[in-house]
Amino acid sequence: MIHPAFLYALTGVSLFALGLYALIVYPHLLRKILAINVMGSGVFLILVGLARRVPGTLPDPVPHAMAITGIVVAVSATALALVLMLRVHAATGRAVLPDDQPKR
């Protein structure tokens, strides 16, 4: 029987992989920002899931602390990324990076 902590960690890894795929493939900047958030959620799931790798005892507090600060930093980084996307949109008219735009 697979250890429950590994189930959470594998789910986190697959979330990270999904987010990485979406980050690379989709050209729209909002989708890239959402993909980064999904990757971040995957990382938090790995951290919190692996904090309980020893059953029957209190969980490891260090990954919990890292996840707590990580969530708040991810929120503010998302805010900065959204403002950057709005500036790109205001400057070029489309929320797509210049080298991702389809060539004419």
Place this chain on the structure above:
Amino acid sequence: MRESGLREAVASEISQSGVVNPVTAVLLNFRGYDTLLEMGVLLLALVGVWSLSSVPLPRQRAAGAVLEVLMQALIPVMLLVAGYLLWVGGSAPGGAFQAGAVLAAAGVLALLAGQRFQASLANWPLRVLIVSGLAIFVTVAGGVMVGGARLLEYPLQYAGSLILLIEAAATVSIGAILTVLFLGGRPTGKGGE
């Protein structure tokens, strides 16, 4: 499974940290430097957002009836919950970041419901609120060096109170920073830039 990680190390040293909750001890005492730099990262994100765009302070507008009632009922409860989370962080799950997130949620709810703040509050009082978390943290971290200790080495009998002081300032600061980030730019008062 073989024991790995720092759980044993934290459990053996927690009596010297000033708090009972191991996560708060790790965040504010054992790994306090990381939390200090993380407050700086929040401030940097805000500086980045403010330097990229500025938004005029929107006028107060009336919200719908449901949102108005919800706001009046929820915001006092959220403030109470934030204060409780801040206080209970020493002995149970809770602390500065959780309380700051609830405060930010209350602020965003107020902004969404059309509640606007006075233009005079958006200048230096807001800036004082935003900077106070990092400022008090740095002051305490450096202030303990006056007695001959190293950076962030709290004296044992004051560790709990110093951690509560840092957490209180950080709560208000995090709530203010996240709420202002929701505006999407530097708020300018009436009268232009």
